[in-house]
Amino acid sequence: MKFNRKDLVSIRDLTKEEIEFILEQAQSFKEINERVIKKVPTLRGKTVVTCFYEPSTRTRLSFEVAAKRLSADTLNFSASTSSVKKGETFLDTLKNIEALKSDVVIIRHPASGATKFASKILKASVVNAGDGINEHPTQALLDAFTILEKKGRIKGLNIIIAGDILHSRVARSNIFLLTKLGANVKVYAPPMMMPRDIEKTGVKIVKDFRDEIKEADVVMMLRVQLERQNKALFPSIREYAKFFGFKKEYLENLKNDAIIMHPGPMNRGVEISSEVADSDKSVILEQVENGIAVRMAILYLLIGSGGES
Amino acid sequence: MKLIADENQLKWIYERLAAEIIERNKGMENCALVGIRTRGVYIAEKLKDLFKEKYGVDIPKGILDITLYRDDLSISTHYPELKSTEIDFSVDDKNIILVDDVLYTGRTVRAALDAIMDLGRPKTIQLCVLVDRGHRELPIQADYVGKRIQTSKKERIHVKVKEYDGKDEIYISENVKLK
Numbered sequence: 001m002k003f004n005r006k007d008l009v010s011i012r013d014l015t016k017e018e019i020e021f022i023l024e025q026a027q028s029f030k031e032i033n034e035r036v037i038k039k040v041p042t043l044r045g046k047t048v049v050t051c052f053y054e055p056s057t058r059t060r061l062s063f064e065v066a067a068k069r070l071s072a073d074t075l076n077f078s079a080s081t082s083s084v085k086k087g088e089t090f091l092d093t094l095k096n097i098e099a100l101k102s103d104v105v106i107i108r109h110p111a112s113g114a115t116k117f118a119s120k121i122l123k124a125s126v127v128n129a130g131d132g133i134n135e136h137p138t139q140a141l142l143d144a145f146t147i148l149e150k151k152g153r154i155k156g157l158n159i160i161i162a163g164d165i166l167h168s169r170v171a172r173s174n175i176f177l178l179t180k181l182g183a184n185v186k187v188y189a190p191p192m193m194m195p196r197d198i199e200k201t202g203v204k205i206v207k208d209f210r211d212e213i214k215e216a217d218v219v220m221m222l223r224v225q226l227e228r229q230n231k232a233l234f235p236s237i238r239e240y241a242k243f244f245g246f247k248k249e250y251l252e253n254l255k256n257d258a259i260i261m262h263p264g265p266m267n268r269g270v271e272i273s274s275e276v277a278d279s280d281k282s283v284i285l286e287q288v289e290n291g292i293a294v295r296m297a298i299l300y301l302l303i304g305s306g307g308e309s
Numbered sequence: 310m311k312l313i314a315d316e317n318q319l320k321w322i323y324e325r326l327a328a329e330i331i332e333r334n335k336g337m338e339n340c341a342l343v344g345i346r347t348r349g350v351y352i353a354e355k356l357k358d359l360f361k362e363k364y365g366v367d368i369p370k371g372i373l374d375i376t377l378y379r380d381d382l383s384i385s386t387h388y389p390e391l392k393s394t395e396i397d398f399s400v401d402d403k404n405i406i407l408v409d410d411v412l413y414t415g416r417t418v419r420a421a422l423d424a425i426m427d428l429g430r431p432k433t434i435q436l437c438v439l440v441d442r443g444h445r446e447l448p449i450q451a452d453y454v455g456k457r458i459q460t461s462k463k464e465r466i467h468v469k470v471k472e473y474d475g476k477d478e479i480y481i482s483e484n485v486k487l488k
Contacts, residue, residue, distance in 0.1 A: 028374070036429065
């Protein structure tokens with residue numbers, strides 16, 4: 001198939017076929033990461049800029065290493081150490097990044113819709129690395145890649161996403177992706193962290209987490225996002241851990257071949273206990289590893305799409 | 310459309326190629342086949358089978374996709390789909406027998422050489438092609454050639470392999486539009 005997009009802004013925009021094609025291409029890129037010399041010359045002379053208005057460890061490092069393994073040049077911009085501190089606007093910053101003749105700009109921003117806005121301004125390809133509480137498409141793609149690798153399929157799998165659904169762009173992108181690919185998705189959250197009308201997206205609501213994980217093939221835990229709450233949505237961390245965390249005694253309820261995922265960074269002992277995070281059912285570090293192949297595929301496809309939008 | 314070789318003739322060509330490779334690499338020690346996608350892979354498989362049946366030697370075989378090494382990516386607006394490289398042995402100190410269907414400009418082989426070098430340091434790389442049709446644009450020659458065919462640039466060589474195309478044959482047609 002032909003991939004004809006300039007930008008990767010949301011999973012919602014993608015067709016099932018496009019998602020499957022990205023995952024298939026990522027599979028072909030994975031082998032490069034297992035070589036002694038982890039580098040191919042494909043994107044020589046291309047420039048990839050990471051432009052982050054929020055903190056990040058995994059996503060930025062992952063994009064940077066993906067670009068470098070394809071021989072692109074990488075530039076990193078963090079709002080916290082830049083002229084944004086001196087009052088430069090988002091639009092001016094974007095125009096300056098454009099002036100550097102960049103081919104791909106990877107943006108993380110606290111405002112939902114910021115990357116969509118950037119994609120309309122810039123001639124360069126834009127990749128959404130997380131915008132507010134909207135989407136985080138590359139995370140959903142690497143999650144799907146990991147599920148495919150572990151389970152061989154996505155269609156028909158029982159997948160539970162648990163935690164702060166309301167503030168989670170990871171959850172939103174995953175819900176869009178997994179339902180498009182035919183998984184049975186259920187969500188679990190404290191009532192004040194459950195979006196209204198969530199069932200319209202095609203998911204069901206989990207009533208009894210401990211009981212319903214018995215049927216699950218995949219359990220995806222989300223980080224409690226203390227930074228996105230303007231008021232406390234639960235009384236204490238301990239109470240959250242007690243009622244909504246994945247505790248070690250739940251492990252025995254899981255199917256033998258079930259997997260546990262977490263997009264990171266983890267709050268150990270809050271949404272996930274250390275025993276669960278480090279158990280043999282956890283694929284958390286494999287998610288990180290697969291993120292590189294998925295992002296290599298995305299850079300290759302966007303730069304190689306002929307710049308059509 | 311003109312038939313160059315049918316299934317029976319191809320059988321002899323494969324057997325001769327296998328014999329030549331065996332003769333040059335006595336005992337086939339430290340040898341490995343690497344087929345270039347797509348049809349080179351099936352040709353390499355046939356050679357591997359012949360080494361095993363006729364000479365009792367079993368050597369490893371890998372699959373190489375040269376997409377990421379193509380020299381036309383910088384001038385193309387649309388990158389081709391990538392299929393994976395599957396070489397599950399170390400190429401260090403090996404005698405690599407690189408296999409492709411048609412040798413033409415030499416650009417595919419140039420890309421393949423770079424791709425293999427990125428995997429390690431082979432002792433030698435030898436090139437085996439089913440058809441050499443001339444018109445080289447780079448200083449590259451094959452060590453083993455199934456058939457040499459005089460062609461014009463307007464002509465196109467079709468190599469068919471049973472495992473992929475349903476039949477073994479080589480034919481030539483005149484349907485290339487020159488840019």
